[in-house]
Amino acid sequence: MSAASEPLLRIERLSVRLPKGADRAHAVRALELEAHANEILCIVGESGSGKSMAANAIMRLLPPGVRVESGRILFEGRDLLSVSEAEMREIRGGRIAMVFQEPMTALNPLRTIGDQIGEMFRIHTRLGRREIEARVLALLEEVRIPDPAASARAYPHELSGGQRQRAMIAMALALEPRVLIADEPTTALDVTTQAQILALIRDLQRRNGMAVLFITHDFGVVAEIADRVAVMQNGELVEEGPVRELLEAPRHPYTRQLLAAVPSLVPPAPKPVADAPALTVKDLTKVFRTGGFLGRGVRVTRALDRVSLSLPKGATLGIVGESGSGKSTMARCIVRLLDPDEGTIRIGDVDVTAMSKRELRAERRRVQMVFQDPFASLNPRRRAGDLVAQGPIAHGTPRKEALAKARELFALVGLDPASVDRYPHEFSGGQRQRIGLARALALEPEILVADEPVSALDVSVQAQVLQLLADLKSRLGLSMLFVTHDLRVAAQICDLVAVMHDGRVVETGPAATVFTEPRHEYTRALIDAIPGRRWSERIAAGEVSPAALAEVAPSEPRRRGIP
């Protein structure tokens, strides 16, 4: 490592104070960090670890009410916390630039990309209009955006997510800053796009020799891009070191626990699956028509294009794909939140597509769903117990009995049965997801459809919920359809995998086969793009001692405050 060099940016005992009424006093406590030229420093942590606050503190762009309590941030011989606002403005964008998580909302929707990138030059330089235009074009070329001239004229909504993030990066690099702070820059992107953006950042960093502070929650991304890693927990730095050391021989128990929770990419040995299908989907088609008024400008999207699938009894079938692949539409058609346009859905041997509304209501209990968002999927105005008892009551179970059953279900999913009287906001994200699961199980379904049930959760909580799902599935003899964009999760929990792309299933088969010998080109691209793939493979091959990772059991989830 380039340890000999003087650090470009040095954070000394930085403490950031949260406003009164927050769930803790400090967002960041006594943080010590150094960023050197020519290296990428990853700051990793779960939500609420203070990693983003630390980044915002460097830029002096903390949210209202949040303030730096003590410490110094040294950059080019000055303490950023004590320079004047005018000096700070020169540093922002000019010497230290930033890239944010949401490339859609981080760009002004009413101004063109070229205009917004050009603004960098207009703020910090005295260049003429033509010179600026030429520079903008050169920048867009440098970030390898397709058709730079057209992109410069485009508005943000006219570009894809990946292109927007490239534009953001071009903007950040405009004045060749010494430090680039990237706050979860790939979290909102699909896995293949993420791989491209990571490669781009890495490449540009090498060429410019700048220091990159890369903030992420994903150890796969860390393995892909970091030179050095700092792990944060509850606002404090718990461990720091070169990437190989930290990933393969972590010293701090928290780091080990986090690493152990990262799902392996290698599927477990395949279990035999039954022949009898619990659910059969044949030639399912769903077309969305959007926009358009008086028959003009109608946009037709084929969300599902003659999809056929079969879920054997007792098995877990994973539906994987990127956003827009139709995987969620599929799940919603199967639970009949959406009505398919064509094709049949059979539960056992009952065709539910041909049913009347009344018949369907009775049939619904056989297929139940677990939703993605632990905050949106529970009615905030109802007690947790009521939420779980609701289904049985609607199907004729007396209220008292249903509530008693809700308590049993709470115990089953690992919640305190006494907490049935509490409201959803009193639970953490992981606990809410358990309530959602209990609600689905209350109707004693045969099939569980889980739509990205763990993607909104931190990695350690995610591991526990996945474990619970797998346990309950085998204990209750359920069949499960598991929709996810996360191939690591799919590899761990699914017996069978169906890969979806543009509304079609491109490949299907046992998880072990699909992950180790993908046949379709798209599947291969998807697997190649998984961040930290080589790292995972090294672990699986035994080159790294997994014992060091596995010995710490995940602890109880922390109660999460409102972010």
Next chain:
Amino acid sequence: MRILGLALRRLAASVPTLLIILAGLFLLLQLAPGDTVDALVAQMGGGDPAMIGELRRFYGLDAPVLAQLMNYLWRLVRLDLGYSAIYGKPVVAVILERLPATLLLMVSALSFAFAAGMALGVVAARRVNQWPDTLISTLGLIFYATPSFWFGLMGIVVFAVWLGWLPPGGFETIGSGYTGIDRAIDIALHLVLPTVTLALIFLAIYLRIMRASMLEVLTLDFVRTARAKGLAEHGVVRRHVLRNALLPMVTLIGLQAGTMLGGSVVVESVFALPGLGRLAYESVVQRDLNTLLGIVFVSALLVIVINFLVDIAYARLDPRIGSQT
């Protein structure tokens, strides 16, 4: 081109709306005690049943209701709004005489309310929770709660009676013989009080929306991006916040167009302005339903036209509108 097409499509979409309005008005007319013939007969001071029956046939009032509705719509298509027994001429002519004063009043009130509301809203949002904000927000609340006719009367007491700065009412000085620029100044002076009176509640609404909209936009991610670029705060506001915050304001103009026309009824009555609103009031008092319904029809057309213009303005401000085609 994209903008015009979009706005035209919205305009076409208001045809069914207009039909619903007309059918509704027609039904109301059916429910009203007495019809055109009764009004005519009353005007003539009575008549014998045979002649009344003859008149009914003449006006097509003996036909089935649906046929009458079709007849009514067909007349409206030809802009035939009927005949005003009170004014003794076609309703269209009466309305066209009164339209300019109302349009002038509306345009000036709208411009004043929009400009002042925007400026005050920006100041309040930039000094949120400090004394300028408190002062402006309180003033906004009071303006909102003030009945416009009362504010107008008090304005007359202060500025016309006590101070003598402004005329107490009317559209221009009768018999002054002013022409050209003198006449324009005379009319402008007459319109100061009515404009402020009509604008007051809208000023309060615009100021509140602008403030809220600014505060909302200030929390968005791209504002943080702009700050991270090193842009100074006034640059952030001017170059990034303002235009985004204006979008709800523009929508509001369209939504409030009808309310403002309604408000002109009261204001024109207070200041004795010869406008559409005052005409509406007079026709209610004189039970001249033909004229009243004609005014409602013309006002609805006016609101549709204003919304058409608002759509064009909105689409110019926001490139996302209609881009999916």
Next chain:
Amino acid sequence: MGFLRRYLRNPGAAIGLVLLLLVLAMAGSADLLYPRDPLALAGRPLQWPFQNARFLLGTDASGRDIAAQIFHGARISLLIGFVATIVAIALGIIVGAVAGYYGGLIDDLLMRVTEAFQTVPSFLLLLVLVAVFGSSIVTVTLAIGIVSWPAPARLARAEFLTLRNREFVQACRTLGLRDSAIIFREILPNAMPPLIVYASVVMALAILLESALAFLNLSDPNVASWGNLIGHGRGVLRTQWYVSAIPGVAILLTVLAVSLVGQGLNDALNPRLKPR
């Protein structure tokens, strides 16, 4: 009560509540303090306020006690404002809920009707309704309710549209709950807070509409109304301006009270937006 404390933390809301209670007290005590008909001749016309202890706020051009009219007028303003608001909000919720929850053709149809109502200037429509159905207190109240429902309907529809696609509502559908149960027990309670807040806007506007109508002498002539008194005062505006000024202040304070209470409710019902 956490709600009341949250509400009273806002000084504006507290002032509004006190004002509103004051107006309510005036309305409640009108018959006790001024048992005589407020529209009957009471004494010498055009006495200035505070000159005669019998007529604290003076008398108008017809020799009627202004204070008595103010107290009795409070009743009419609040009554008409309240009932018209109930009518408007109820209509709005029904239309908005059906349109927002079911969408499609029903939504299109209902929204066209709503648009039609919004395209006609509401005060003009009010004039038409009064011209057609007469101006008794009942018709005036209903007419104000009828011209005020479109905005709450749009709000209710927007709430239902977003809530319909929220995961907790979808969960209820997969559980097999009936539409009626989903609309009334799941969505409506979540859609209520903004509607309650908006009710204060409707009520403020309803009071203003009634006073404008009364000012033009188109409201019920047989009841004491603030707007009516202002209209009467016009004749003597140049000299006895207080006749018009006093009832105007009463309207201003009442509408202000209603708006402040609405804002307070908004802050108390949406605690997350509190920092503003």
